[in-house]
Amino acid sequence: MTTRTEHDLLGDKDVPADAYWGVHTARARENFPITGVPIAVYPHLVVALAAVKAAAARANAELGLLPPQIAKAIDEACAEIRAGALRDQFVVDVIQGGAGTSTNMNANEVIANRALELLGHAKGDYAHLHPNEHVNLSQSTNDAYPTAVNIATITAVRELAEAMTGLQQAFADKADEFSGVLKMGRTQLQDAVPMTLGQEFGTYAVMLGEDRLRLEEAVTLLHEVNLGATAIGTGLNTAPGYAAAACRHLVEVTGLPLQTSPDLVEATQDCGAFVHLSGVLKRIAVKLSKICNDLRLLSSGPRAGFNEINLPPVQAGSSIMPGKINPVVPEVVNQVAFEVIGNDVTVTMAAEAGQLQLNAFEPIILHSLGASITHLTAACHVLADRCVSGITANPVVTRGYVENSIGLATALNPAIGYAAATEIAMEALATGRGVAELVLERKLIPAERLEEMLRPENLAHPRG
Template sequence: MVRVEHDLLGEREVPATAYYGIHTLRAAENFRVSRHRVHPELIKALATVKEAAARANWELGYLDAERAQAIIAACREVAQGELEGEFILDAFQGGAGTSTNMNVNEVIANRALEILGRPRGDYAYIHPNDHVNLHQSTNDVYPTAMRVAALRLLEPLATRLAELQEALQEKEREFAGILKIGRTELQDAVPVTLGQEFSAYAQAVARDRWRLYKVEERLRQVNLGGTAVGTGLNAPLKYIYLVVEHLRRLTGFGLARAENMMDVTQNMDVFVEVSGLVKAAAVTLSKIADDLRFLSSGPYGGPAEIRLPEVQAGSSIMPGKINPVIPEMVNQVALQVMGNDLIITMAASRGQLELNPFAPLIAHALLESMEILAQAALIFRERCISGISARPERCRELLEKSSVLVTALVPYLGYDQATQVAQEAAAKGMSIREVVLSRGLLSPEELNIILSPEEMVKPGIAGEKILKKRLKGRQQFEA
């Protein structure tokens, strides 16, 4: 069964059961590019924008109650994720989003007709352009929906990062007393605690979280009502103010009409900024994932200072092998986000004059980045970070074998003599402690104070205050 619809190019048969129409059908045929569909959050946001427009037009008398209420009901169904199978367009499409806008217009129009008991395709009563798209253009609706969708995805992303930060802080407290080798350029460096390493991870995630919280302000300026190029042609002045007010109420976001709607219509730099901060968060997560892979590597041929949760078998040929698959997933997601950021940057730079025709690519890349990074952060916390355990004995073993402990002795021995101690320790396979004691450079008591975990990981000269206090007490006693 089919129905016949027409457009400026002629007539086409559309499946009678389809809610989409001829414009969507042609676009689906033109853009058979990938398996990627238009992001569901963008579709939901477009439906919310359409509801705001319908409410404003109804309030101002441009739509009668029956049509307006049916359109609003259809908009709400789409905004709730219903009729998902009717949005069939590829994410990669020309036309600055016109095809997606028309897909939404047609689905809402036909669903509204059905709600009123009328047949799909009865556009004389409810028309995709004349009623659903009334006083709108793709060029103000689509950028506005991009902002609404991005704002909606910012919240779960920030929440996942906050939860990850808390999990890292819990490990910071748990590992606070475990002294280990620090590493710079993957070479042994002065001691740190395992807790201090996790504290740095938590602080970096907190910074990303704050950046994303602040960038929300950039997304609140919308050009809805600006129609084709931001001048507001064919949109009544009262509608322009009222439609943004309705959208603000429907979304719960502090949206405001942009002072210069032409700017918001043609320029996509806001999305570049948002993407850059999402990328920054991806960089942080990737760095943490890399560190965890290194610190857990082995378990016999590497540092193995921590254990990651075992979540699946690691090899089809090596029995018993466990791989750090969760951090590896995080690394891959981060790389995808970084690639998307470059795509967004290049697409935003390719706008011409009053419009950027590459908005669909920007929307696809940005919304994908926000969604997959939030999910990666959730999995990272649940299936990796929360289950990490330390190996204090291994941390201590590697620290005692390393020459880095001699750094704390430089204020007492001098750089040259400390270097000689390190060289002898390396040549003879001795520990720094053993060489110092064999040379009689410090007493066992002095050495224990200087090399204690509490003294090694705080600002200042290790052991100085304690040794001075003891020396002063001894002098007073002898006097």
């Protein structure tokens, strides 16, 4: 392997001659062999880093701090990266010390070396265009990296919201399809009162819709960025007007309604928006897991369980039991939910561990949020496409449960009173006979009125 020699404050170091990253990235690769997962696994972050560097270059050029040809080369290199180029050059581990400095320098070096090529120079010829002096001009890791994390998270959350909308619609479609399927509602896993399967599935659609709105509300907090804060929020080493210009150009590059924080010192150290968003992601995970628990329970059997619905068979369920089909899609969504709940604890602890003017633990916050958002997005797509859209009902089974349930006695309270209804329920439980049969036998309600009271639409949608 041919190499080139680069220099930093620790001395000289050889890096691969064809690498776009340089000495800072090389040291980070050696220092942080933690997960084996490079920052390239989060393409939204790579794109966001390039957007921040492009906006900074434009602002610096506008203020006369950066020669036009250098600014143009940086901008063009960033545009290529935002379009998907050089993704494999973002190689530092997602979990790293240094508050994201290694990620920031990885971006600075890749952009600088690609810009050097565009100017007709060799990689590493930093006398013409330098990662720190030019690409990182008017910036610190402490404002460039958090701003990129915000932008990446906003973009990823948009994709999650779209996936949730699709899953919500899948449940809403099933709610319409099952609107006439009568079944027993249950509380504490005991028979309660009748409802329709459509009402049950409609509830899932409503739950997802509510959580999607909470997600969209939470992500609005991330549109406030600290670009221009530099090291601790005082804007040291920036020209007057730089923060406003950089934010304006960043809005142009990203198309997002970003705003400069009114207090950059506060914004540089506060991770509250990430904690809030993580809490909403946990809420979504909890709801999805509860829904999947219900789907697994309602489809249990098929002979010795509830057997009220059928999940689409997507793969064989056992290596030893012939014909067994398992609820594998709800199960994988459950596991994603468990991961997201754990990630929320990580985000909470990382945000709490910040000290004085900077939180050094944003890399793990990024990794935890990124994993939660990415995996929830995939889980919503899989649940909608591989499970919910193919669910069918077993109306004979569900109707049989209603007719044989002592919970049916609750619907008769207004007509025969609680005491009589309790006696009917207890006798039905003891003898195995139906509630309606016992009511007619005792002549407590005329047959015509009982038939009217037990009609599915009256049981599930009582009018009083």
